[in-house]
Amino acid sequence: MDFTKSDAWRRRAHAVIPGGCHTYAKGDDQYPQLSPGFISHGIAGHVWDIDGNEYIEFGQGNRAVALGHAFPPVVDAVSKELAKGSNFTRPSTIELQAAEELLELIPGADMVKFCKDGSDATTAAIKLARAVTGRTKIAYCEDQPFFATNDWFIGTTPLDAGIPDAAKEHSKPFRYDDLGSLEGLFREHPHEIAAVILEPAKYEDPAPGYLQGVKDLCRQYGALFILDEMITGFRWHNGGGQAYYGVEPDLSCWGKALANGFSVSALAGKREWMELGGLHHSKERVFLLSTTHGGETHALAAAIATMRTYKSEPVIETLHRLGNRLLVEGQQIIAAHGLSEFIQIDGKPCCLVFSTLDATKQRSQAMRSLLLQETIRRGILMTSLIVSYTHTDEDIDKTLAAIDQSLPIYKRGLEHGTEDLLIGPPSKVVYRKFN
Incomplete structure (x- = not known):
């Protein structure tokens, strides 16, 4: 994947924005070097970066997007309200x-x-x-x-x-x-x-x-x-x-x-x-x-449209069903590679996260970065495994396949270290005293 535009925008962003973005969890220090720096747009469970690369995306705006990106009833409600003004x-x-x-x-x-x-x-x-x-x-x-x-x-x-x-x-x-x-x-x-x-x-x-x-x-x-x-x-x-x-x-x-x-x-x-x-x-x-x-009106219109969707459609049931596939089938794939002691999927099916451990079974940012790097290469952006209502079973199939393909490299990282596998420095935890 090419990240030429993202890399150029990163340099510009850090010159004028402390941290390069407005949410620490979205910062460059949370991702491997080979990763999208900026997202262009998103539809349902997919996003595109400014270099034109497409990803199936999990995390969904740090859990803020449960229905999927640009969910039509929400966008329509916002558009109608904006035409009336937004603040009085x-x-x-x-x-x-x-x-x-x-x-x-x-x-x-x-x-x-x-x-x-x-x-x-x-x-x-x-x-x-x-x-x-x-x-x-x-x-x-x-x-x-x-x-x-x-x-x-x-x-x-x-x-x-x-x-x-x-x-x-x-x-x-x-x-x-x-x-x-x-x-x-x-x-x-x-x-x-x-x-x-x-x-x-x-x-x-x-x-x-x-x-x-x-x-x-x-x-x-x-x-x-x-x-x-x-x-x-x-x-x-x-x-x-x-x-x-x-x-x-x-x-x-x-x-x-x-x-x-x-x-x-x-x-x-x-x-x-x-x-x-x-x-x-x-x-x-x-x-x-x-x-x-x-009281910004278009945002409250989005909230009303979102809540009404929850009331009228099986949103919660879908989040649990899709997440359960990632949990159960993901654990099966991890076990098949003999890595159950080194990669753990945790949480409710509607809100899954994963942990990455090194050869000593300690949490490892280097191993996390390696797994993110390899799944990003395969079109998956998964800082977590948090699904949206508009993810599909095909999305889940492709995600599981990408994890399956990435795990042999993860195993090599466990056995020989990440130095020759990971491009750039490992990601870092947010809560740290110094950079």
Whole structure:
């Protein structure tokens, strides 16, 4: 494959954009050197780079595109709304329509505020919980890699440059699926924890009763229970992880697949808490969320069209079916090459990731880069194995074939090292102190 145009654009991008792009997960350091630098366009489960190379793509905009790229009903809804204007000095009726559509899917929520990214939603939930409880500390799940770019979370990672120590001191980690870990925090910090925030699940289902146990501990110790549904929302179930696992949080945060790639996120929750950010109460006001673009009409039209597709078509069922093929048949192919101890596919079928291990069975960026390089050469762009509604069985067949063809090279990398196989340096983890 030729990446001449991509390489030229990379040089230009790094001269004017820190990191060369606007999302760290899309950076050049996350990919092998032989990879597309820029995407030209996408249709359904396929994308094309600016050099004209076509790929079957998994990851789908970091999980934001669940219906597939340029999904016609979403594009049509956006086009119609754009013709009317996109932002006004008073609300548009589409803001109420989008709110009602989302609340239909979340039985435990009474009110919603829209914003533009996940960090805004989760951080607003934290602020609201602090206002409700009068407390400052936050318990967050340390086994789940990302909640916000804001100080309260990113300050707990190696990427804490520029964040005051005082901001970090209020965030306390607990372990997933370990109620004792969370209860220990509550006992260590009595009457100090405002909220507990976690994703309903990451890769494995929680133990039976775990999420309800978290909610019960929040009730017992007076904290709000917040679920981050950025990933589980619109993949696990139409009503997110809370519907799938049968638990109602006080507040929940949504985004990613909510508008099939358009910029919409949301904070939803119980009226008694959410109304503190409204006008119809006599308590101290909470400046909850106020975003110039939160009511952007064409993005909310995309959200409505996306949600209506979920309600009328078998989206969730298709994501699980296609993902299950990748999981089951992918594991069979890996086993046939004798590599089951070195390549692992994890997660729910609707949201699969894979791990690459070296000869010592340690996670390896070099081995990951080698596998990505070889599958890219075969027309597959798979930083994960996350499917969309418009991927086809033929796409899955071709992907499995590309993996099968790439694994002999992976095995050579295990046996002899990647130096003579991998072009350029290995990719790197995002959370690192220095470049």
